[in-house]
Amino acid sequence: MKKMSYYFVLLFCALIVNHTKSLAFNSQSQGKEKMVPETLWHLGRVSDAQLSPDGQLLLFNVTTYTIESNQGSRQLYVYSFATGETWPLPTGQAGIFNGVWRPDGKVIGYISTKSGSAQIWEIDPKGHSNNQISHIEGGITGFQYAPTKDRILYTQRVKLDETVQDKHPDLPLANARIIDDLMYRHWDTWSDYSYSHIFVAPYSNRIENGIDIMEGEPYHSPLPPFGGMNQIAFSPDGKYIAYTCKKIKGKEFTLSTNSNIYLYNIEQGTTEKLTKNMYGYDRYPVFSPNGKMLAWQSMKTPGFESDKARLMVYNFEDNTITYLTEGFDQRASDFIWSDDNKEIYFISGIHATYQLYKVDIETRNINQITEGVHNIHGIDKKNGRLIAEIMSMSMPTEIFEISYQTGVMQQITFTNKEVLENIELGKVEKRWIKTTDDKDMLVWVIYPPFFDAEKTYPALLYCQGGPQSAVSQFFSYRWNFQLMAAHDYIIVAPNRRGLPTFGQEWNDQISGDYGGQNMLDYLSAIDALAKEPFIDENRLGAVGASYGGFSVFWLAGNHNKRFNAFIAHCGMFNFESWYGSTEEMFFANHDLGGPYWEEEKPKSYDFSPHRFVGNWDTPILVIHGENDFRIPYTEGMQAFNAAQLQDIPSRFLYFPDETHFVLKPQNSILWQREFFSWLDKWLKK
Numbered sequence: 001m002k003k004m005s006y007y008f009v010l011l012f013c014a015l016i017v018n019h020t021k022s023l024a025f026n027s028q029s030q031g032k033e034k035m036v037p038e039t040l041w042h043l044g045r046v047s048d049a050q051l052s053p054d055g056q057l058l059l060f061n062v063t064t065y066t067i068e069s070n071q072g073s074r075q076l077y078v079y080s081f082a083t084g085e086t087w088p089l090p091t092g093q094a095g096i097f098n099g100v101w102r103p104d105g106k107v108i109g110y111i112s113t114k115s116g117s118a119q120i121w122e123i124d125p126k127g128h129s130n131n132q133i134s135h136i137e138g139g140i141t142g143f144q145y146a147p148t149k150d151r152i153l154y155t156q157r158v159k160l161d162e163t164v165q166d167k168h169p170d171l172p173l174a175n176a177r178i179i180d181d182l183m184y185r186h187w188d189t190w191s192d193y194s195y196s197h198i199f200v201a202p203y204s205n206r207i208e209n210g211i212d213i214m215e216g217e218p219y220h221s222p223l224p225p226f227g228g229m230n231q232i233a234f235s236p237d238g239k240y241i242a243y244t245c246k247k248i249k250g251k252e253f254t255l256s257t258n259s260n261i262y263l264y265n266i267e268q269g270t271t272e273k274l275t276k277n278m279y280g281y282d283r284y285p286v287f288s289p290n291g292k293m294l295a296w297q298s299m300k301t302p303g304f305e306s307d308k309a310r311l312m313v314y315n316f317e318d319n320t321i322t323y324l325t326e327g328f329d330q331r332a333s334d335f336i337w338s339d340d341n342k343e344i345y346f347i348s349g350i351h352a353t354y355q356l357y358k359v360d361i362e363t364r365n366i367n368q369i370t371e372g373v374h375n376i377h378g379i380d381k382k383n384g385r386l387i388a389e390i391m392s393m394s395m396p397t398e399i400f401e402i403s404y405q406t407g408v409m410q411q412i413t414f415t416n417k418e419v420l421e422n423i424e425l426g427k428v429e430k431r432w433i434k435t436t437d438d439k440d441m442l443v444w445v446i447y448p449p450f451f452d453a454e455k456t457y458p459a460l461l462y463c464q465g466g467p468q469s470a471v472s473q474f475f476s477y478r479w480n481f482q483l484m485a486a487h488d489y490i491i492v493a494p495n496r497r498g499l500p501t502f503g504q505e506w507n508d509q510i511s512g513d514y515g516g517q518n519m520l521d522y523l524s525a526i527d528a529l530a531k532e533p534f535i536d537e538n539r540l541g542a543v544g545a546s547y548g549g550f551s552v553f554w555l556a557g558n559h560n561k562r563f564n565a566f567i568a569h570c571g572m573f574n575f576e577s578w579y580g581s582t583e584e585m586f587f588a589n590h591d592l593g594g595p596y597w598e599e600e601k602p603k604s605y606d607f608s609p610h611r612f613v614g615n616w617d618t619p620i621l622v623i624h625g626e627n628d629f630r631i632p633y634t635e636g637m638q639a640f641n642a643a644q645l646q647d648i649p650s651r652f653l654y655f656p657d658e659t660h661f662v663l664k665p666q667n668s669i670l671w672q673r674e675f676f677s678w679l680d681k682w683l684k685k
Contacts, residue, residue: 557612
């Protein structure tokens, strides 16, 4: 097993070929195939890697999809470090999630719907027994064991708001909503009149309804829409629960990022706010092993969802808060304490990669542990062993063991080896390009498999979403650079202004300047690459989603005939109509500068793509999902209609059952087919 692991580490490194090496065709690759859209749905998606308490076993999930049934299923696996064996756990065919080790390591708990509602089941690591232990009315959404194994906490939806039928019981078939406040819908979901609450109950072989520690409160923990159980934590002695909550609602909720860390005393039934006078996001509490300190992630600026993510530590002995990463011009996430309570391990982005770091609690010295062209996006440490979930543009997530002294990595899982060993992947190259203001910008260039430097290729400028989300070493299952390159396109993916991992100043510059320097950065990247002899400057396209979709709409009116085709997915087209129909107003207010009806309208509205639509002259494909509430689908309709009315070749790809994302297998494959059909029509001879 160790020899194979070492071989695959070398293979992983080979996929990210050093840019100084030749780009010539490799004859050893003959017989391999190019990636196609269906390939992405044949890959197993690894997640939730967790070490057993003694560090000898590893629990992880693999989600697989069946294109024909248009569905996915999740399987729990256990790996033994002693034997190198991996085996599945027989949990049944029903939907499962939230697999965790019990603190003694003797069983694995998980949530399954096989009894008719989402309940906790337990199975031993060898899969010899499998029993339902919770019988909670209405089912649950997540759970944790207390470290002392005498209690359990779980999350559940609690209905607190009145429905139409509550107000008008004689009209049971009335289909309407009566709305008196904001946040009536969020990201992809309409309010269901309920809130996510935390409950605590004694742990036993039969767990029934526990105590609601947020009883009567119209607030959520974890936070919607993407908060998970990592926003809640038991203290080591099992007497306290630290949790994340934004205890405001309605209009105030949509205008604010002011979440806080609360401490609930189980024995006394009292709650204390730990993050007083802190008005940005405060999330992800983690207790030190001795229970004397609590680490969490904090953002300082109210209303700024992409502010610097700081590592803070609360000391319970003197009630002080220490900003551990002050002076460190990078973000920090995924905190794990050392066994001796003296260090914290965390993940941070640097130059469009994500690496493992550690900080000394006393000296505040920060050291980078790993290096390489990859993203670490999940870590766990038990009994001297540290594991991480790692991906790259050329490798979907796999699990590695990392020496936290040397940073040396050894691959553990090989979930997609059989699929990928038959696929020829393109070279990924890092370039530094000068911007118009003489800054250095990192640009990833992805070459087609079987690249021939004697040929010329069309190129695609990839416009990133976020807007503050790095073009890092991610492996996307829709915006997949290797799949784009496999269609014989050169991919140009710049880390333009407004993206993290290059310091907070680079990240923050974009706010209020949507049509400014970051657009010049895009053009600097494509102009530099278009000079290469293997790129045909007359066959350039620009593609992107979300902020990237807005970027494409903006470029369509300002590109000076650089591009021959555009694709915009779920982009903002008209800032005024978007402001009036989105839901997280703190984001709109921070990045645009405020509402459009102010006496002095913020300058940002001058960048709205609809103001330049009269300049449009290039074929454009517009894509949108009906259940996208961040950027409502009417933005896409406006753009398509504007193109049609000007007789510009255009197409509208509309998904009635998708959101800001396209997640169903057959919809995703359709998305890819239309994506490449459109590009091939306008960019290939």
